[in-house]
Amino acid sequence: MSNTTQTQQAKKKHDIPSGKRSPAPAEGLSGSEILLRTLVDLDVDTIFGYPGGAVLPIYDTLYKNTDLNHILIRHEQAGTHAADGYARATGKPGVVLVTSGPGGTNTVTGIATAAMDSIPLVVFTGQVPTNLIGNDAFQEADIVGITRPITKHNYLVKDVNQLEHVIREAFHIAVNGRPGPVLIDLPKDMINAKGSYTGHKSVSIPSYNPVTQGHQAQITKAAELLSNAEKPLIYVGGGVMLGEAWEELTAMAERLNIPVTTTLMGLGCFPESKPQSLGMLGMHGTWTANMATTECDVLLAVGARFDDRVTGRLDGFSPYSRKIHIDIDPSCISKNVHVEVPIVGDVKQVLPQLDKATQKPNTDKWWATIRKWQKEHPLRISHKEGVIKPQEMIKAISKATNGNAIVATDVGQHQMWAAQHYTFNHPRSQITSGGLGTMGYGFPAAMGAAFGVKDRPVVAIVGDGGFQMTSCELATAVQYKLPLKIAIMNNGCLGMVRQWQELFFENRYSHSILSASNPDFVKLAESYGAVGLRATTPDEMHEVLQKAMDINDRPVVMDFVVEAEENCYPMVPTGAALYEMVEGDD
């Protein structure tokens, strides 16, 4: 099979399957009816939403509709995170439906989270009727204005006969090129007005044509650099996930025997059990990954954006390497770090071309250095009798799920330990808010993933702080009988903040201790009708995990009481270079 047919097949994921889910064209339909028909035609099966005045006509239409699965979330922020988790787990755009005013503003954090990580979402917000816009009408908010900087594009619908087309455009924009969230504001009169549904599927936006094919001359240059490298390194980012190019990447790295490090967003794109994997790089990356980044002579960045949490101090970032950067978004190239060989294009298309043009470099000496680093500086786990160490908790979850779970995390120490110690061997398995670092994301995102993927266990790993930001969603998880496992790393504090206060503010724990006021998480779970389990020792932890894995008709909340004052290492302090990372004292 040639590369082109392969890519064409892969691209098919965004095309809309025709067949029995294609509603028939019709005239005289209400805006609500047109909306739902278009969604069905676009192969949407799940919507995360919450009703309110401005969207009641849509909810009335939904009442009679059986083709769409509407999930009643309990807070619009969480609903947006759920749609985002659904998108990351399935590769399909997440869909959100909320009312005007507060319904819309509650989605803002969710939209910004998706925007920072390039996640495709389509968010529908109700709006006051067109003739009232600008009047400070009840529950009016200029959501198009508010979300302009955090959406890839947004629309205010002004003609019911444009609605179908706008929706099709929105989905096209959300998933193509560098993906991202798109918002559609629906004034109430547009929802009620009568118009037609055409079923015309084609979308063409003359002003939007992302480049997907890599420039051949650039690919040749890159291949030359790689073929002649003595110390090459592949730095894999979320773009490989978004572009679904994990197979191409794995094939190339294995054939050329080049070491691979991934960003937080790229975890799972290259199986971590393979000998070429060095784990994550960056602020909390492995010693080996950070040293290899520093020492390499050719750095191949694939769908990664040289984030400051990855590079550390810029003048110390990979100072000896010549850099190749494959990215679909030209604005990401040479934004933070100058690269010698930029290749604008889709990873799925460029990687096989590059693979074909590259000869296996001689990396034996390089590997010897790397193996030495790995041996001398492994990730450290201190052990303490009778106490659950956070790292051991992650290891235990990794083992209990055979590394096959979809793991969504919240933000904080537990997030970094999960990135370090869970062995991610599969793509679309690690779901986390990387760019915005949104606490409250993990649990609802796991929920969204569980709605989209039924045949794999889904685990939310959360901190006791972040979980409380969206724990209301326990109601949703119970209502829909989701077999979710929620593992709370309960250290009684805002761990990541406490760590920084210990290291950089002389132990002044200003407003970061939660233990005195935390709820009883077991009772909290039970009050919603979920299962609640607690472990305070390693033995109990294994028992609790065992029990939880066997419960499949409702969510289980596991309250793991862990060592409170554990710090997450290695760590590159802010302002330091990667090679100045500290490994901690234990």
Next chain:
Amino acid sequence: MSSVRSKAKEQKQKHTISVLANHNLNALCRIVGIFSGRGFDIDSISFGTGERPGVARITLTTQGDEHIVEQITKQLHKVIDVIKVKDLTYDPYIERELAIIKVTTTPASRSEIMQITQVFRAKIIDLSQDNLSVEVTGNKDKIDAAIEMLRPFGIKEVARTGSVALKREFNGTI
């Protein structure tokens, strides 16, 4: 070392950027938002219909080193409604701005103001007992100069359009 930018590229310079975009307010807001949201400067911006109906031509002037201006043009490109972005700075281009300058006059100063107006090939487009309005067209420097020459007489109000610019086709001097 590759991560360090060369000195030559760090020189701050004036750039004139021409953008074609779908003629709607969301597009304009997004374009301006790139500047405010990412901390870039705008010296002037003009927005109007271009050669095709439904398509606006926006001329922006900004300051920045090569790296910043490259980011600006790339970010402008990302706006879905933006059709084309061209940094005119590196090629010959024609640039004009129009200003209306309202100056306080006295019977004694009037003729001197009129002389200055002639030097700038400007036009007087409004006249009253104690005011006179001058329309002047040219590049930014010429308008700055005209304003400075008129300032001693007492400038009451100034309205400037901001630059409009197109690539120059004729390579000689006109």
